[in-house]
Amino acid sequence: MSAVIEVDGLTKSFGDVQAVNGVSFTVERGELLGFLGPNGAGKTTTINMLTGLARPDAGTISIAGIDCTRNPKAAQHLIGVVPDESNLYPELTGFGNLCFCGALYGMSRKDREERARELLALFSLAEAADRKFAGYSRGMKRKLTIAAGIIHRPEILFLDEPTTGIDVASARQLRQLVEGLHREGTTIFLTTHYIEEAERLCERIAFIVRGRIVRIESVAELMQPVQDRHAVLVSVAEPDPALAEKLAPACPDCEITAAGPAQVRVESAGPISVAPLVRFLDDLGFDVVEARKMHPSLEDVFVRITGIEADAMRKEREKPGGGKVDAA
Ligand SMILES: Nc1ncnc2c1ncn2[C@@H]1O[C@H](COP(=O)(O)OP(=O)(O)O)[C@@H](O)[C@H]1O
Numbered sequence: 001m002s003a004v005i006e007v008d009g010l011t012k013s014f015g016d017v018q019a020v021n022g023v024s025f026t027v028e029r030g031e032l033l034g035f036l037g038p039n040g041a042g043k044t045t046t047i048n049m050l051t052g053l054a055r056p057d058a059g060t061i062s063i064a065g066i067d068c069t070r071n072p073k074a075a076q077h078l079i080g081v082v083p084d085e086s087n088l089y090p091e092l093t094g095f096g097n098l099c100f101c102g103a104l105y106g107m108s109r110k111d112r113e114e115r116a117r118e119l120l121a122l123f124s125l126a127e128a129a130d131r132k133f134a135g136y137s138r139g140m141k142r143k144l145t146i147a148a149g150i151i152h153r154p155e156i157l158f159l160d161e162p163t164t165g166i167d168v169a170s171a172r173q174l175r176q177l178v179e180g181l182h183r184e185g186t187t188i189f190l191t192t193h194y195i196e197e198a199e200r201l202c203e204r205i206a207f208i209v210r211g212r213i214v215r216i217e218s219v220a221e222l223m224q225p226v227q228d229r230h231a232v233l234v235s236v237a238e239p240d241p242a243l244a245e246k247l248a249p250a251c252p253d254c255e256i257t258a259a260g261p262a263q264v265r266v267e268s269a270g271p272i273s274v275a276p277l278v279r280f281l282d283d284l285g286f287d288v289v290e291a292r293k294m295h296p297s298l299e300d301v302f303v304r305i306t307g308i309e310a311d312a313m314r315k316e317r318e319k320p321g322g323g324k325v326d327a328a
């Protein structure tokens with residue numbers, strides 16, 4: 001494999017705000033790399049610099065061997081860009097928008113019309129092809145924006161928060177489409193603040209916090225430290241600040257931490273027997289309402305490395321109009 005995107009020391013500030021601060025990474029040909037981080041981490045600013053929409057203060061960008069630092073538009077024909085907000089024309093139909101984008105890339109009329117039909121079918125938008133974009137739902141708008149980004153069959157695709165703010169079914173369909181493009185060999189750089197989405201889609205993930213990459217590794221490498229950890233989440237009916245302390249004697253080899261006012265997380269390097277824990281609490285007079293074995297997840301890794309509680313990231317999806325990742 002060879003690096004198709006090479007970024008070194010990328011930096012940009014807006015006034016006092018250091019949006020991106022010395023970011024360096026490479027993306028291999030055919031790879032799917034994700035930038036995972038909370039709102040305001042610098043994801044969009046990074047994508048904007050990579051795609052020629054914003055000028056870096058410092059650093060270098062090379063795409064397919066082309067120096068994009070000096071000439072930001074030189075790699076335009078190789079890349080597709082899907083911004084977080086749609087850049088399409090509300091007054092044009094779905095079909096009209098796709099054909100318009102194809103024309104911008106210099107596609108022949110026949111080629112762009114065929115490709116537009118093909119993409120409308122692929123994205124389940126064929127029936128809405130002749131309706132105005134303005135009347136599309138959020139999920140339909142995002143799908144058409146992605147279709148527009150790949151109309152010219154780019155080798156490299158940049159996706160900024162592809163599933164944020166859309167319904168669960170559309171988000172699932174979009175993830176499948178992204179997986180399909182990846183399988184066909186497209187190099188993909190995507191940003192997301194959904195931990196589960198990054199875990200599911202990406203081969204390698206960069207954790208980005210306050211403009212810096214704090215860790216960049218394959219999902220397998222990131223998961224390594226938690227892979228062999230066992231964890232049980234125990235909930236009781238009444239809150240008790242000393243719950244973890246009281247449970248400690250039941251499992252001396254375990255690490256027991258409060259996970260909520262009436263909840264503790266029990267972790268161990270070996271398997272944990274749930275029944276003795278429940279009996280122990282029961283004997284102390286607690287009413288145990290749930291004891292659940294947890295599978296190690298990227299969320300645990302993310303919290304350990306960034307110190308950002310997953311709940312804080314999750315809140316972003318609960319904003320009005322915020323998207324939601326389904327469990328499937
Ligand atoms: N055009 C801009 N003017 C001023 N500040 C900006 C601008 N764009 C982004 N920022 C700031 O830069 C930081 C990074 O923003 P952004 O790259 O949009 O983050 P993300 O996409 O990860 O949510 C934030 O603090 C944001 O407020």
Ligand SMILES: [Mg+2]
Nearest residue numbers: 043044084161
């Ligand atoms: Mg953003």
